Amino acid sequence: MTKFLTLILIFQIFFISCQSNDDSNLDDIVDDKFQFSILKYELNSILNLFLERYGFKKPESQSEFVKKLLINELYDQNMDYIFNIIFPTPEFTVGNSPKLLVTSPRNKIERKGELLLTSSLSINEIEALESATENKDLSSIIIDIGGIAAYPSIISDGKNLRELFLTVSHEWLHQYLIFHPLGRSYFSSPEMKEINETLANIFSNKLLDDLCKKNFELKNEVCGQYKKSNKTEFNYREFMKNLRTEVDSLLADRKINDAEKLMQESTSILNSNGIKIRKINQAWFAFNGTYGDSPTSISNFNDELNDLIDSYDNLNDAIDDIKNISSLDDYKIMIE
Secondary structure, three states: OHHHHHHHHHHHHHHHHOOOOOOOOHHHHOOHHHEOOHHHHHHHHHHHHHHHHOOOOOOOHHHHHHHHHHHHHHHHOOOOEEOOEEOOOOOEEEOOOOEEEEEEEOOOOOOOOEEEEOOOOOHHHHHHHHHHHOOOOEEEEEEEOOEEOOOOEEEOOOOOHHHHHHHHHHHHHHHHHOOOHHHHOHHHOHHHHHHHHHHHHHHHHHHHHHHOOOOOOOHHHHHOOOOOOOOOOOOHHHHHHHHHHHHHHHHHOOOHHHHHHHHHHHHHHHHHOOOOOOOOOHHHHHHHOOOOOOOOOOOOHHHHHHHHHHOOOOHHHHHHHHOOOOOHHHHHHHHO
16 A cells, blocks of 8 residues: 555656646636546545455456556566566556546648546536637537556556556556656647657557467457447548648648638548547547557658657667657657
């Protein structure tokens, strides 16, 4: 328990010191009752962990299973130890993952202000908050997120074992990197944010690939591909890549209204093809484009980082070098 409390204190210090310096003042616009408190979450986590450790509460079996898988794989990958203990120790909770309010300029796609919100918002409250935080210059959207690297990390519910392992691994790398230059530079620029998020996606997928070469309980559930049924031949990736290109072109030509009309029409097309997205706007693209392996991204970070990691003998050596990047210039030097 002492180790857990120490880790929470350390994460609070690093989390606060690494926060964005964005001046959008979203926390002044949004009522406190809608805002998600990391501190309150972590205090509640201390209580739950205490109850589990001393037998007053039974740990969730699926979460415990995935946690053991991740710890064993991190040991096999020779990730950093402190006295033969993986640091930070993987800890996470499932459910009540906060929503995220994201803003972007209307005249370009760029992730600007953001604020964590409670998970219980109704659709009416979501739309009202979006209206309150957007203006003639600013686009706003509230989205569900798969996880957040608090400590313990918070993972959205409804995931199968494969998705849970990938998300927990992704968030663990963020927790790990916050103690190194790359993680601490997360909020320094949109590019550094995308490098961090893209690396976490690559890391979790490579970790899963290596895990699935071994034999273990419930391997089919963890390693099997879960493909959602799709009665059409609709190509989501191609559609979104083309849409992002067209929207960027229209915004570059200062045709903001045309770009927004195109995004609204495209949302209807996606929904008619069974892909449920409530709203697409500049802020939606700004958030989703942060992940370099997403069709909404226009960067080369995913390919570059994959090539860089593949040039190493193992994943641990690659992460050990990449974690020391503190700027985009450092990154460019490394991939040359």
